[in-house]
Amino acid sequence: MSPRNADHHEPDDPDIAQTMRARREELGLSVSQMSKRAGVSVQTWRNYESGRSRVRADKQDSVWDALGWESPSPWSALRAMTGTKSGRGGSEQKPRQGRSGRDRLSPELLGLIDEMDDDEELVIDDDDIEGAVRAILGSSGLLDELAQGAETLHLPGWDEIPTELAAGYSPRLAGMLGEKAARCFAMGAFLYDRSLAEDLDGLGELPRGTHLGELEDTHIGTTLPNLWLTRYDYEFVFQMRRSAQLLCLRLTGEEELADDEPLVRSMAEALALHDVFDLGCTIGSATHGVLVERETWEEWVDTLSGPDRPARRAIYTMMIPPADSPEHFDNWFAPFADPFVPDWGAQAPPESDDDAIVVDLGRNQR
Missing domain, CATH: 1.10.260.40 (lambda repressor-like DNA-binding domains)
Incomplete structure (x- = not known):
């Protein structure tokens, strides 16, 4: 970067x-x-x-x-698949898609303009969902391109994630929310950490006080509220990266997490968790054909961080919040007064194709 x-x-x-x-x-x-x-x-x-x-x-x-x-930048491959832009180029921030993670793959990219109904939903035969997706991707030539994009981002195959991305893969999360959640989290955590490491390299080469908006490419600089853009400096990025690493350590068991303890303990950790799932599910869709509904992964986030949705409150902040509120930038790294404790004993329901479709891209044969 x-x-x-x-x-x-x-x-x-x-x-x-x-x-x-x-x-x-x-x-x-x-x-x-x-x-x-x-x-x-x-x-x-x-x-x-x-x-x-x-x-x-x-x-x-x-x-x-x-x-x-x-x-x-290697992130240009990611942007090509998700339809996002590089840099900030101004103060305008795109509204987020509110319907599903599937929306993050643009119809134009998939060549599905003629396959959308009046509500802009993808029309696929329920009897052969995977076959339909494969046919669409294959006929457009996108199947090979997605595999190439995954290679560019150095991502392992879907079945290899538990071993190749073990630092972020959590059997505890798999048991609680399901394999899709655990693998999307691991992939998102890997990409999130790599992105922030590149942000730190870029900021480290520039004078103190430089913020993310002054870099050529940045991921979190485009997902966090524009309200605080000039506060996203080297020290901030360093702390955000550590916040995501702490989530991984707790979920993987590297740091003890008792059944009566919270996972998310600050607004920074809530934001990191939300972005990790967003990134993992978006890139899972773009590189592995794992189509996870936005409502589904946001339910995963709520299950882990609480029904009050702290990250969403901060992300959608339009006006400066009260100085003592968790949504105010000055308090992002302060401990929550009453952090949410997930039901760590919950068991994930059987995996089904109702909320995700996995299309084997036939790559990464090692």
Whole structure:
């Protein structure tokens, strides 16, 4: 992750098509020469320069190398799959999708415009949900692209998560909420930690007081309330990363967690838990074909952090809250006065396809 500069380019930059054409002309190369140098077809290169298509995750390194640019952030693959933008570029914050995690995969990306009903819901034959999803992804060529995106983000296969991401995989969580919850949490925790580590690298290279809005790429800088943007500095990111790590230590048993003890003990931990599940379920949808309804993973968050939904209260803060409230930034790392204690003895209901669909992408055969 790097500070913004004129020489750094990302595949989802608004002017990337014009920039690529200008760079090719600067190099004195024809479209044919440039496409050969980048390892793509002439038509594909023309599509890049016209803005008709964006550089796929598996082609980004070779195309950027041909242009003589430093490689794009690995998070550009994530953004390509989830439809989010890099950087902040201003104070406007997109409203969050409120219906389901499935909405996070755009219909345009999946090629499903003709497969939506009047309520913008995906229409799939209930008798063969997995087959329908596979057919849609396969016919659009997206199945291979999602697998490539997963490789770019260094994600293991769905069945390998308990061992490959053991630092975040919790058998206790699997028993309480189910395997999907435990694996999505582990994947989200891995990506969350990696993202914040890159934020720290970027902030560490800049003067003290630099905030996340001044970085080229940041994940939590786009998910936390814009109200406090200039407060998201190195020390804040360091503490948020530690908050997420503490959640993992408690859930995996590395740190003792008794049946009468809370998991979430501060607003920072509530925000981290919410973002970890959001990230894990979104990327699970984008890279593993694990479609988890937003209502489902938010129920998981509520089960662990309480029905008062502390994270959502902070995320949707529009005005400055009272100075002594947990939602105020100055209190995010302060212990909750009365933290919620989950029902650690609860048993997850049998797994079903009603709330998630797993499509084996047939990759990561190690």
